[in-house]
Amino acid sequence: IAGVGVTLLVSAAFAAQFSSRSGSKFLKELDPMPAVTFADKTGVTYVSARQVARLFNHHVEFDRETKTLTLGDKQFDCDRTLYNGSTLIPIRRLVDCGAELDTASEPGKMLVTTEVGRFEVIPGEKMIDVDQSTQQLKGYQGNLVVISTPVSTGRAGHRTPNGSFRTGPYKSKMHYSKLYNNAPMPYSIQVVGNVFLHGFSSVPKYPASHGCIRVPNGRHSAAKFLYGWAESGVDVKIHGSWKPSRATKS
Template identity: 30%
Template sequence: MRRLLPPIALLLTLAAAAGPASAARRPVKLYFTAGEQLRIVDRRLSENSTTLLPALRALLSGPTSAERARGADTQIPRGVKLRSVTVTAGGGATVVFTQGFLKDIPVDAAQRTSRQTAALRARLAQVIFTVTQFGDIDEARVVAGEVTIDEDVSREDYATPSRPPKPQVIPPGEAIPGTRAVQERLTALGYLPASAVDGLAGYRTQQAIMAFQAWNGLDRDGVVGPATSAKLKTASRPRGTAGGASRRIEVHRARGVALLIDGGRVVRAIHISTGAGADATPRGRYRVFRKERRSWSVPFRVWLPYASYFNKGIALHESPDVPPQPASHGCVRVPAPEAPEVYAFATVGTEVVVVG
């Protein structure tokens, strides 16, 4: 943690940063987001004072319509204002925003959900990376209203960890009568691979049931109740609805199901969770352009195993949390047992169609 120097340090630093009073438009980088990664946008700012201040104001204003069309987004809420910036000769900065920086996020960290914690990390990342591009600033303290959100934070805090993610441990499940018959039916319909038929009512079977329920318009609870049991007897294998390449992935946002289609036939139907609210996964046709077995989300500071990127920072990836509703920041969450199969299927160039 860096101790702030006396005010004279601030005056000297700002004077050095300001440059000539007649400074022309200066190029800066604004750090927005795209899915679950940072999206760097180059801008030229015309203000004559230190470029740090207009850069922060531009960051708070968000991407332009043209930049949004190219995939840039922001996690910082609308309406947040910059109150002050204090810079020291020691390489630190204190950036004070209005209370709105914490919109929808509890002040008490213990009361935050994992999604709220991740969203706050991303907001901080946008500020930290934008601020630390200037001069000798290497870390910053961010304040919302009167609340210090975090002590001095640097880019190093967002660096890829040296240790890989720990494999997700999935309990085997219970031996419940009738489970094998349900699994065999789910396999016949494409919701479960034959290798997963073991007679145990575990996580993978639960996710397969949820995919079946979602596709057939039933409540997604992962339990084979009377309605689900009746539908299993009459249902047919899902069919693609979006058209396109004979080998493709269809992401059905409203249903929460991804269809792996090969030769025009659905080979697997998998339960997924897409982007929620303002982070809704954009509809459209894309192609897988990058694959990372262990991908690191810089702004959200979380591992994204088995990531297949198809739209800027948006990817299909493994997640320990695939609920029966949209929940991500734009990516397509895939249950851990299914992630390796989706990763293998989504080769570079594979078409991904997002609908619903």
């Protein structure tokens, strides 16, 4: 739901599916709803505004200029999206739509009850996947792709190591390289040793770094998003091998 004044009308088929349940004591067990958390917004769990709209049979509109989300007759400030622009809403806002939340059942799990049924909200484990054969990075929370972006890994003589790692312990909004003349490395997340995920202005479609993983840091900064989403301790999988014949100038 990107753009100004984009409207989603929940399908009549979905509404009809649950209309017979309304007012009944029987609660349908619904599928769990994927959830997203952010390292720089601790204690807040987000879910898809689109899925919430379907659940409550509401229109949903998002004004990108004012960052305001309108859900039915309710209006919320919207400060979070997935990297692709899909709008998120804090799970606690479901109370304003008539839902009941139970956070005491199990640590990290929330049970949401509505007039059409109940479902669990469980934030999945985070994982960052870097494919050196395609120069692509994907960040997952459970099965949900939170971010997908091109990257540039280490060039010949400075290869980025393949393997399984964990982010951290070092993380900094602005790090300066001790190996390469204090070169600025915004939104740095340590992967292993001197290998970092970090923002960079030049991210060609082929390996070009000294071993780090360059992440785009332009107007729509993937590096900033990744930094705000990933805590220390997130699994990082680096795999694949770039084939020189695939190199193209950007």
